[in-house]
Amino acid sequence: MKNTFRRWLDGDIDLMEDITRTAHEHDMDRDEIKARKKKVSEIIRQREDAQSIILAEEKGFRIFYNIAAIICCAMLIAVLLYCVANLPRFGQENAQATVVTRRYIERGLEETGAVNIVSGMILDYRAFDTLGESHVLFTALVCVMVLLRKDWKNMNSKFEDYSSIRSDRYFQTEKDAILQTIGIVLVPCIFVFGAYVLLNGQNSPGGGFSGGAILGAAMIIFTSAFGFRKVDRFFTLKLSSYVTFVALSFYSFAKGYVFITGANGLDNHIPKGIPGAILSGGLILPLDIAVGLVVACTMYGFYSLFRRGSIGGG
Amino acid sequence: MNMIRNFPLFTIVLSLFSGVLCTMLKGKTAKYYTLIYECFLIVLVFFVLWYTYRTGDSFTYTMGEFPAPWGNEIRAGVLEATLALSFLIIIFCSVLGGWKFLVVDVDETKVNLYFTLINLLTAALMAMIWTNDIFTGYVFLEIMTLTSCGLMIVREIGRTTLAAVRYMILNLLGSGLFLLGVVLLYDITGHLLMVPMQENIATMAGTSAAMEPVTMSLGILTIGLSIKSGLFPFHFWMPDTYGWSTPTSASILSSIVSKAYIFLLFKIYYRCIGIEVFERLPIRKILFILGILGMIFGSISAIRKSSVNRMVAYSSAAQIGYIYMGIGIGGMMGYTAAMFHILVHAVTKSLLFLTTPRLAEVSGDSLLFKNLQGSAHRAKDAGIVFLLCSLSMVGIPIFAGFSSKLMFALSAAQADNMKILFFTMSALAISSVLNALYFLRTVIRIYTEGRGGADISAHKLYEEEKGIRGVAYDMEDDEEEEETTLSKMEFRIPAAILIGMNLFLGLFSWYTVDLIQKGLEMFP
Numbered sequence: 001m002k003n004t005f006r007r008w009l010d011g012d013i014d015l016m017e018d019i020t021r022t023a024h025e026h027d028m029d030r031d032e033i034k035a036r037k038k039k040v041s042e043i044i045r046q047r048e049d050a051q052s053i054i055l056a057e058e059k060g061f062r063i064f065y066n067i068a069a070i071i072c073c074a075m076l077i078a079v080l081l082y083c084v085a086n087l088p089r090f091g092q093e094n095a096q097a098t099v100v101t102r103r104y105i106e107r108g109l110e111e112t113g114a115v116n117i118v119s120g121m122i123l124d125y126r127a128f129d130t131l132g133e134s135h136v137l138f139t140a141l142v143c144v145m146v147l148l149r150k151d152w153k154n155m156n157s158k159f160e161d162y163s164s165i166r167s168d169r170y171f172q173t174e175k176d177a178i179l180q181t182i183g184i185v186l187v188p189c190i191f192v193f194g195a196y197v198l199l200n201g202q203n204s205p206g207g208g209f210s211g212g213a214i215l216g217a218a219m220i221i222f223t224s225a226f227g228f229r230k231v232d233r234f235f236t237l238k239l240s241s242y243v244t245f246v247a248l249s250f251y252s253f254a255k256g257y258v259f260i261t262g263a264n265g266l267d268n269h270i271p272k273g274i275p276g277a278i279l280s281g282g283l284i285l286p287l288d289i290a291v292g293l294v295v296a297c298t299m300y301g302f303y304s305l306f307r308r309g310s311i312g313g314g
Numbered sequence: 315m316n317m318i319r320n321f322p323l324f325t326i327v328l329s330l331f332s333g334v335l336c337t338m339l340k341g342k343t344a345k346y347y348t349l350i351y352e353c354f355l356i357v358l359v360f361f362v363l364w365y366t367y368r369t370g371d372s373f374t375y376t377m378g379e380f381p382a383p384w385g386n387e388i389r390a391g392v393l394e395a396t397l398a399l400s401f402l403i404i405i406f407c408s409v410l411g412g413w414k415f416l417v418v419d420v421d422e423t424k425v426n427l428y429f430t431l432i433n434l435l436t437a438a439l440m441a442m443i444w445t446n447d448i449f450t451g452y453v454f455l456e457i458m459t460l461t462s463c464g465l466m467i468v469r470e471i472g473r474t475t476l477a478a479v480r481y482m483i484l485n486l487l488g489s490g491l492f493l494l495g496v497v498l499l500y501d502i503t504g505h506l507l508m509v510p511m512q513e514n515i516a517t518m519a520g521t522s523a524a525m526e527p528v529t530m531s532l533g534i535l536t537i538g539l540s541i542k543s544g545l546f547p548f549h550f551w552m553p554d555t556y557g558w559s560t561p562t563s564a565s566i567l568s569s570i571v572s573k574a575y576i577f578l579l580f581k582i583y584y585r586c587i588g589i590e591v592f593e594r595l596p597i598r599k600i601l602f603i604l605g606i607l608g609m610i611f612g613s614i615s616a617i618r619k620s621s622v623n624r625m626v627a628y629s630s631a632a633q634i635g636y637i638y639m640g641i642g643i644g645g646m647m648g649y650t651a652a653m654f655h656i657l658v659h660a661v662t663k664s665l666l667f668l669t670t671p672r673l674a675e676v677s678g679d680s681l682l683f684k685n686l687q688g689s690a691h692r693a694k695d696a697g698i699v700f701l702l703c704s705l706s707m708v709g710i711p712i713f714a715g716f717s718s719k720l721m722f723a724l725s726a727a728q729a730d731n732m733k734i735l736f737f738t739m740s741a742l743a744i745s746s747v748l749n750a751l752y753f754l755r756t757v758i759r760i761y762t763e764g765r766g767g768a769d770i771s772a773h774k775l776y777e778e779e780k781g782i783r784g785v786a787y788d789m790e791d792d793e794e795e796e797e798t799t800l801s802k803m804e805f806r807i808p809a810a811i812l813i814g815m816n817l818f819l820g821l822f823s824w825y826t827v828d829l830i831q832k833g834l835e836m837f838p
Contacts, residue, residue: 080494083530086523087501096514097504100383111380128377128386132441132453135330135434139457142337142430143464147475151421241337248334256327260320262379 113272114202114281123207123284131255134208134291138248141298150309176225183225190218198292202281208288212295219300228308236312240297247290254283318365319373321358322390322444325398329355329437333430341425345413348429352406355436359402363395367829372836374446383510389446393653393833396826397577398443400657401570403815404664405436407808408569411668412562414801419469419560428468435461435566442574448496448586449506451578455492459485459542462571465563466555477554484551488541495535499586502527508585512838519591529595532587536579536597543575545601545638546608549631553619556627557681561671564623568630569664573656576637580652583641584837593644602642602734606741608635613748621681622673625752626666629707632745633659639741640722643734646834647725653830654721658706658714658819665812666703672696672805677766683759687766690757695802697760699809704753706816709746714819719746721827 088094104121112120122130198211223231261268273280304311332351336344366372372391376382409432420428434457441454459482466478500506502524503514518524541548556564583592592598612631619625637659640652670681676692677685690697706713719742726738819826 079530079534083498083527086527087498088524088527090501094502094504094514094518096517097502100504100506103384124378125380125385126449129447129450129453131327131330132450132457135333135437136453136456136460138334139431139434139460139464142427142434143460143467146424146427146431146464147467147470149424151423151470245334245338249331252327252331252334256323258379259323259327259377262385263320263323263376264316268379 109275112281112284113275114284115275116202116204116207118205119201119207119284119288120281123287124282127255127258127287130287130291131251134248134251134294137294137298138244141244141301144302144305145311148305148309149311179225183221187218187222187225190214190221194218194292194296198288199278199285201288202284203276203278208291209295211288212292213299215292215296216299216303219296220303223300223303228304232312235300237310238312240301240311243293244297247293251287251290254287258283318361319375321362322375322388322440323377325355325358325440326388326437326444329433329440333433333437336426336430336433339426339429341422341429344426344429345409348432349406349409351433352402352409352436355440356399356402356406359395359399362390363392363399363829366390366392366395366836367832370832370836382507383505386450387446387507388441388444388450390444391833391836392829393837394443396829396833397573397653397656398440400660400815401439401443401573402436403811404569404660405432405439405566407811408562408565408664408668411665411805411808412560412565412671413804415561415671421470424468428465431461431464431468432566435465435571439570439574442578445581446509446585447507448499448511448582451582452489452493452496455542455575455578456489458571458574459489462563462567465567466559468563469558469560471558473554473558477551477558481551481555484548485542488538491534491538491541493538495531495533495538498527498531498534502531508581511586512588515586515591516588519588525591528587529597532582532595533597535582536601539575539579540601540604540638543572543579544631544634546604546611546631546635549608549612549628549634552631553624553627556630556667557621557623561668565664565667568627568667569660572630572634573637573660576634576656580641580649581837584649584834589838598642598644600642601638602737605635605637605639605642606737608632609639609741609745610635610748613745613752617748617752620683622670622683622686622756623667623681625756626663626670629749629752630659630663632749633663633707636718636722636745639738640725643722643725643729643738645725645729646831647721647728649834650827650830651718651721651725653834654819654823654827655718657826658718658816661714661812661815661819662703662706665699665809665816666707668805668808669696669700669703673700673760683756685766686756686760687762687764688760689766690760691763695806695809699813700760701757702813702816704757706820707753708750712817712820714816714823717820717823721823 088097090097104117104125108117108120108125109115112124114120114124194211194214194217196211197206197214198208201207201211219231219235258268258270260266270282272282275281279285301311328351332347336347339347372389372394374382374387374389377386377388379385416425416428438454438458438461442451442458445451445454463478463482463485466474466481468474496506499511502518503511505511505514515528518528544552552568556568559567583589587595609632612628612633612635616625616628616632619628633655637652637655640648640655642648643651672693673686673689673696674681677687677689680686690700702713706715709715709719722738722742726735729735
């Protein structure tokens with residue numbers, strides 16, 4: 001026992017090894033695992049040696065590199081400062097420069113029906129940009145899924161210790177009293193606040209992106225307090241992809257309809273509503289909801305993928 | 315007739331929708347859907363080209379009910395339609411031609427995500443080509459950056475992840491600089507739409523004090539986009555990026571993504587700044603010099619490589635140099651040559667990246683020259699295709715490469731400047747010789763009799779090269795698969811299409827030149 005303890009202190013053995021052993025390692029011979037690990041560590045050692053030799057050789061280059069980087073940054077800073085100092089003074093020297101903003105401020109409410117001019121601007125005047133922007137988030141989610149979602153390839157990689165990643169599921173902080181108690185109090189409040197910000201985007205600061213971020217944060221807090229198993233019961237990969245699919249295709253087609261009718265000089269029959277009411281601003285509210293759902297799914301998806309390599313179990 | 319005016323919008327919105335739809339489909343279904351959808355897009359864009367060519371003028375399309383300075387806008391002309399049409403055909407061919415390797419390189423459960431990325435990239439490409447608004451350009455440039463990283467990491471071997479991280483850092487630097495430039499231009503002019511911005515700049519072009527910030531912001535923007543497209547001092551991300559990703563990704567990234575950035579930059583020069591104002595700025599000369607340096611140093615780097623994919627990747631750096639040189643020469647002829655070379659390079663380079671893995675496949679999956687010996691005899695179709703592409707890259711008459719080099723020379727002769735003429739001619743001569751050196755060396759190598767790496771198993775070779783066992787080559791017990799007619803056709807059809815395009819650009823270059831010049835006339 002004492003001997004084992006001594007060896008553990010020295011870092012020779014790992015007491016948790018039995019628990020963290022993965023299913024993949026299970027059906028392999030122990031000796032084979034040991035031999036393979038030894039081989040891998042040997043390779044890693046060799047590579048590190050080679051690396052250190054290269055680093056020593058490249059020391060001169062690295063000094064040059066650092067100096068060059070500093071000079072480049074300093075030059076960029078100087079150019080930008082000079083440029084900003086020479087900008088025409090706002091609204092005075094060039095009256096043309098405020099034509100667009102003036103119209104947004106003066107006639108934004110009348111034309112879009114949204115009290116919050118920013119919402120009116122991003123979802124009505126310049127809705128095409130926002131259509132792209134919401135797909136940027138979706139693209140990022142797809143990229144992270146490509147990289148991190150568990151599959152045959154990255155699970156069978158011999159050079160990464162996947163047991164440490166999988167162990168995250170076994171050592172949950174499910175019994176953490178402080179986190180859970182505060183979670184019970186906070187999470188509903190955050191959800192309600194998120195919904196408020198999301199639904200009130202046309203009348204007050206907020207909207208799809210900020211509301212969705214708050215909802216996503218609430219999901220993350222809930223997950224870290226109560227564990228993935230609780231969340232997996234209602235939030236699966238299927239639900240996530242359906243929500244994203246429906247929200248984004250609704251966005252594309254609703255906006256596509258508005259673009260086509262607008263460009264061809266037709267009336268789009270979307271009521272503007274009474275400014276200040278919750279159902280106002282034409283399409284702004286449904287679009288905000290769609291964007292918010294996508295943002296919430298994306299945030300939770302990132303968290304889940306980074307922590308355990310899947311969305312909604314499996 | 316008015317219906318056709320809606321088509322550019324359809325190409326963008328439907329591509330975004332298809333991207334989202336592909337996450338819901340199974341891998342194989344997503345592939346067939348994407349192929350059919352690309353054909354549909356090609357038809358749409360062809361109609362746009364026909365319509366704009368017939369009416370002889372470009373048309374703007376308001377996105378929504380708010381007209382020009384207030385809402386977004388897209389605009390389609392002959393030049394945009396020509397580029398979009400060729401790019402779409404190339405995407406179609408790349409997906410078809412690289413399918414065989416895609417199955418091996420991409421995990422089964424992620425094939426649909428791959429096609430999601432392809433569709434999103436198509437949407438971003440279309441938006442960047444049609445847009446008439448500089449900020450829309452930025453938004454879709456972001457989508458393009460992210461999708462191209464995704465297309466790389468999908469192979470999931472350590473090398474691609476490393477390359478993708480490098481690529482992403484450099485590209486984000488480029489995006490950041492581009493955004494800074496856009497913000498400064500917006501502050502100066504008060505517009506994000508290109509045409510009002512141009513009018514505003516034209517009024518202040520008289521006073522030199524007001525032009526200083528414009529020049530600087532344009533410079534920052536140019537640096538940003540030239541990092542992204544791989545102009546000479548920023549081309550070092552290319553070999554890793556193109557050399558290790560799966561063939562479809564490599565051919566799309568090299569032939570389309572970098573060209574889309576160049577086209578956006580060109581559009582900003584032409585439409586935001588106005589070409590008369592731009593020709594007075596010093597940026598043009600710098601682009602000319604960097605383009606020439608890129609042509610020479612890219613080729614020199616390519617000569618020193620021992621792997622065929624890295625060589626082809628470095629030759630991309632040289633070809634990007636040609637395009638920037640064309641913009642630097644200026645004049646109607648110079649811009650025409652640059653645009654023509656965008657098409658030429660896209661057509662040739664995409665096919666080269668589809669061919670090299672075929673040669674490697676029969677040489678123990680190794681891309682090293684020493685193992686490629688005799689591979690053209692083992693894979694006959696790939697050998698012929700590689701030979702034809704190499705001849706085009708070197709610039710042998712009847713192929714497209716010759717026409718574009720001839721046009722660069724003609725444009726330099728028309729520039730009325732002895733220095734430009736001298737530098738262009740010598741750069742063209744040196745670069746052609748260097749091109750011939752490394753491409754024909756490869757051709758000779760693959761046609762020399764020998765077994766090369768054919769007898770080495772892929773697995774063993776990988777261990778030897780890297781010292782470690784790769785995940786992608788882990789299928790030791792796989793039996794040799796007999797190549798079916800279908801999988802042969804999957805390579806031969808896209809190869810035939812691309813070579814046909816190449817010969818068309820080479821033999822009947824005046825049709826395309828006519829289209830481009832018509833497009834440039836209605837471009838500003």
